Amino acid sequence: MIKEFDFDLSAHNTFRMKVKCACFIEYNSIEELESLPWDELPKPVKHIGGGSNLLFTSDFPGTILHSAIRHVKYIDLGLDEVPVLAGSGVKWDALVEELCGHGLWGAENLSLIPGEVGAAAVQNIGAYGVEFKDIVKGVSCYDIQERRRCKFTVNECGYGYRESMFKEAADRYIITSVLLRLSRSPRPRLEYKGLAGIDASSPASIREAVIGIRRTKLPDPEDLGSAGSFFKNPVISATDFLRIIQAAGEENVPHYVLDGGMIKVPAAWLIDRCGFKGEKEGGAAVYEKQPLVIVNATGSASPGDVLELERRIIASVHARFGVTLHPEVEHIP
Numbered sequence: 213m214i215k216e217f218d219f220d221l222s223a224h225n226t227f228r229m230k231v232k233c234a235c236f237i238e239y240n241s242i243e244e245l246e247s248l249p250w251d252e253l254p255k256p257v258k259h260i261g262g263g264s265n266l267l268f269t270s271d272f273p274g275t276i277l278h279s280a281i282r283h284v285k286y287i288d289l290g291l292d293e294v295p296v297l298a299g300s301g302v303k304w305d306a307l308v309e310e311l312c313g314h315g316l317w318g319a320e321n322l323s324l325i326p327g328e329v330g331a332a333a334v335q336n337i338g339a340y341g342v343e344f345k346d347i348v349k350g351v352s353c354y355d356i357q358e359r360r361r362c363k364f365t366v367n368e369c370g371y372g373y374r375e376s377m378f379k380e381a382a383d384r385y386i387i388t389s390v391l392l393r394l395s396r397s398p399r400p401r402l403e404y405k406g407l408a409g410i411d412a413s414s415p416a417s418i419r420e421a422v423i424g425i426r427r428t429k430l431p432d433p434e435d436l437g438s439a440g441s442f443f444k445n446p447v448i449s450a451t452d453f454l455r456i457i458q459a460a461g462e463e464n465v466p467h468y469v470l471d472g473g474m475i476k477v478p479a480a481w482l483i484d485r486c487g488f489k490g491e492k493e494g495g496a497a498v499y500e501k502q503p504l505v506i507v508n509a510t511g512s513a514s515p516g517d518v519l520e521l522e523r524r525i526i527a528s529v530h531a532r533f534g535v536t537l538h539p540e541v542e543h544i545p
C-alpha cells in the first residue's frame with residue numbers, strides 16, 4: 213500500500229493540473245481497503261481511477277484513493293459466453309487489447325479509451341455504438357458505510373448515458389472488480405456511421421480501425437493534456453431542436469433520434485458553430501480537430517483557465533441556441 217501526505221496529483225490526472233491532495237492512498241487488495249482507518253482519514257474521501265475524466269478545480273483538502281487491484285481471470289466453461297473478472301485498477305485499454313488478442317468479442321469498439329476498469333464501470337464509458345453496460349454482468353464493491361463487500365447485477369447499476377448509481381452513491385461504494393461477458397462467436401457492432409466498410413473479420417481488426425479513427429479526432433493524453441469529451445451531447449425535445457435549426461439557419465443540423473423521440477445533438481457541432489475551434493483562455497484551448505475537447509495547450513493551464521473556457525462555451529451555446537451544455541468531465545471538488 214502507498215500512503216503519502218501533501219501529495220502532487222499531476223501524474224494522476226490526464227489534464228495535468230498541478231494540484232495536491234492532503235493524503236493519497238493506493239491499495240493493492242480488498243483486504244488492504246478493508247483495513248484502512250476510515251474514521252481517521254482526512255475528509256472528504258474521493259476515489260479516482262486513471263484520472264482521465266476529471267478536472268481538479270483546486271487543491272484537494274481530503275484523501276484521494278486509488279485502486280491497484282490488477283487481476284484478470286478468465287472463467288472458461290467451454291461455452292460461447294466467456295465471463296472475465298477484472299480488477300478495478302486494470303488499465304481499460306490494456307484489458308481490451310488482451311481480450312481482442314484472445315479473439316473474444318464485445319469490447320473492441322471501446323478501444324483506446326483512457327482510464328481504468330473501476331472508472332469505466334462508474335462512468336458507463338461508451339464509443340462507436342457500444343457502452344460498458346452492454347458487456348458487463350455484475351460489479352463487486354466495498355460498501356464504506358456498512359463496511360462490507362457487496363455485489364450488484366447490471367440491472368441494479370442504473371446505467372444510462374455516462375450515468376450509473378455509482379455516481380450518485382460515490383461516497384458509499386468503491387468498485388473492486390467487474391464481471392464482463394465476452395463472446396466467442398462473432399458479434400460485430402458496426403451501426404456507428406464512421407465504422408462503415410471497415411475490416412470486421414475479428415475483434416482485433418475492429419480494434420485497429422477504432423484506434424485509427426480515435427487517433428485522427430482525439431488528442432493523445434501522452435502528448436496533450438485533456439480529459440476527452442468535456443461536455444455531454446445534449447438530449448433535447450423536438451421543439452428545442454427546431455429552435456436550433458432556426459438559429460443556425462441550416463437544415464442539415466446533425467442529430468440522432470433516440471427511442472422515445474428525444475433528439476441527441478452533437479455538442480461538438482454547437483460549439484463549432486459558436487466559433488470556438490482553437491479558442492484559447494490562458495493555457496487552455498478548444499481542440500482544433502474536435503471542439504468537444506478542452507486541452508491543456510501549454511502544459512501549464514490552471515484549473516481557472518479551463519473553468520473560464522467552460523463558462524464561455526456554455527454561455528455562448530446557450531445564447532445562440534437556447535441549449536445548456538453540461539460537463540461530462542467530473543469537477544473535483
Ligand code: EPU
Binds near residue numbers: 430439479501502504
Ligand atoms: N463535429 C463538428 N465539428 C467538428 C467535429 C465534430 O461539427 O469539428 C460534429 C459532427 O457533426 C460529428 C459530431 O460532431 O458528426 C459528432 O462527432 P462524433 O460522433 O465523432 O463524436 P462525439 O459525439 O463528439 C461521442 C462521445 C465520445 C466517443 C464518440 C464516438 C460523448 C460526450 N462523447 O463524441 O466519447 O468516442 O462519440 O462514439 O458522448 C468521451 O466520452 O470522452 C469520448 C471521447
